[in-house]
Amino acid sequence: xxxxxxxxxxxxxxxxxxxxxxxxxxxxxxxxxxxxxxxxxxxxxxxxxxxxxxxxxxxxxxxxxxxxxxxxxxxxxxxxxxxxxxxxxxxxxxxxxxxxxx
Numbered sequence: 001x002x003x004x005x006x007x008x009x010x011x012x013x014x015x016x017x018x019x020x021x022x023x024x025x026x027x028x029x030x031x032x033x034x035x036x037x038x039x040x041x042x043x044x045x046x047x048x049x050x051x052x053x054x055x056x057x058x059x060x061x062x063x064x065x066x067x068x069x070x071x072x073x074x075x076x077x078x079x080x081x082x083x084x085x086x087x088x089x090x091x092x093x094x095x096x097x098x099x100x101x102x
Contacts, residue, residue, distance in 0.1 A: 002029075002036075002062070017067040021055030032092045034059060039090050041075070052076060 001023065004013040021038055028039040038055040054073040061068035 014065055016062060016065060018055060018057060018070050019067055020070040020072060021057075028090055030090060030092050031059065036062060037090075037092065038070070041090065 002016045002018060004015070005011070006013050018038065021040070024040070025042060026038055026040055027042045030037050030039075036057045036059060038057070041052045041054070052075045054075065055070040056073060057068045057070045
């Protein structure tokens with residue numbers, strides 16, 4: 001679930017259910033002009049083993065409200081083990097006219 005909070009009075013403007021991305025411990029969220037990316041990329045003291053992923057949601061679906069479908073992008077690190085200390089944040093950058101997501 002994503003929540004839109006008013007910057008003026010901190011009240012809840014709206015909420016959006018993201019289908020296909022369960023929020024157990026999202027580490028970060030970022031966006032570009034087309035998509036919003038939700039990161040589940042932490043290790044939680046080894047509890048998540050090798051399950052690292054991003055949820056990708058089209059921004060147009062966020063504007064329409066209610067619920068949105070997500071695409072799941074699975075990742076892993078070359079040297080990844082169960083007790084590996086994974087990253088806790090990421091960001092998007094524009095590079096030579098294209099987007100690269102980190």
